[in-house]
Amino acid sequence: xxxxxxxxxxxxxxxxxxxxxxxxxxxAARTFKVGTWKTAQTIQPFFYADFLPPEDQVEVFxxxxxxxxxxxxxxxxxDMCGTTIAHAIHSAALGQPVVVVAALCSKCSALxxxxxxxxSAVPDLKGKKIGYVPGTMHEILLRxxxxxxxxxxxxxxxxxxxxxxxxGLALARGGIDAFLSGEPFPTIAVQEGYGRILSxxxxxxxxxxxxxxxxxxxxxxxxxxxxxxxxxxxxxxxxRHLAAHPSIWLSRxxxxxxxxxxxxxxxxxxxxxxxxxxxxxxxxxxxxxxxxALGVIxxxxxxxxxxxxxxxxxxxxxxxx
Numbered sequence: 001x002x003x004x005x006x007x008x009x010x011x012x013x014x015x016x017x018x019x020x021x022x023x024x025x026x027x028a029a030r031t032f033k034v035g036t037w038k039t040a041q042t043i044q045p046f047f048y049a050d051f052l053p054p055e056d057q058v059e060v061f062x063x064x065x066x067x068x069x070x071x072x073x074x075x076x077x078x079d080m081c082g083t084t085i086a087h088a089i090h091s092a093a094l095g096q097p098v099v100v101v102a103a104l105c106s107k108c109s110a111l112x113x114x115x116x117x118x119x120s121a122v123p124d125l126k127g128k129k130i131g132y133v134p135g136t137m138h139e140i141l142l143r144x145x146x147x148x149x150x151x152x153x154x155x156x157x158x159x160x161x162x163x164x165x166x167x168g169l170a171l172a173r174g175g176i177d178a179f180l181s182g183e184p185f186p187t188i189a190v191q192e193g194y195g196r197i198l199s200x201x202x203x204x205x206x207x208x209x210x211x212x213x214x215x216x217x218x219x220x221x222x223x224x225x226x227x228x229x230x231x232x233x234x235x236x237x238x239x240r241h242l243a244a245h246p247s248i249w250l251s252r253x254x255x256x257x258x259x260x261x262x263x264x265x266x267x268x269x270x271x272x273x274x275x276x277x278x279x280x281x282x283x284x285x286x287x288x289x290x291x292x293a294l295g296v297i298x299x300x301x302x303x304x305x306x307x308x309x310x311x312x313x314x315x316x317x318x319x320x321x
Contacts, residue, residue: 035081092301131179
């Protein structure tokens, strides 16, 4: 770690301590319940305890998909949870009172094909079987990628519903010709020799690299905004800490079951996140428009209610000298 990076990390920690001192006395101590996935790109909640005020505690509950986390949040079993931005849009479009208060990660996706030299570009996938998981950000990116290359997801390819953990085996055995998934599965396919990354499905002029965020309920924001702020503080601090110390980030992520060597190879296609701004909101809206065009949602949500920039903006203000 460079001296400059170390100094920035120390200044960030000092700023957070100052904010804690200012807000903690006015907020009641809590034991927060937070849901996330056990993946490298969604790891931050496992570090919240290191950055919450001393009187607060946190229990982290691992889930395998965003929908289950969101359901637990709405049921009151969680105070905060991760979810994909696509799922947050879908939930809000259904009228569910969810609010994105911080980003969680970006990038992380790749379109993988069989490593046999058959496919050199996306149009080569016409008539082929492609694995995907319905309702995920990866499904939206897959449909967007196909559409941009003049392939109909409904008629020009066969979309095969398959679990993330089964995609590699299906590709290796010839059950599918390609899949679009999140890390580390694309990197594993490359390392084990049966897969090749055809493209990274990021479109900067529209959706960009947005992926997932942290959700709370509208009720929690109204009832205890200081508690939400403390969670966002911890999330931001954990994100900054792990980004500044990649060896800590990836070694802890390896404890979830993915080899460290694989995570190191995949790290360039993963980015931890917490900040949101007007540009982020515009990308979320662009994603919503694509979801509607693709028939994933039938109406747009109220984006002013779905995304609350208050907490990240308050943190940015606290950093100013």
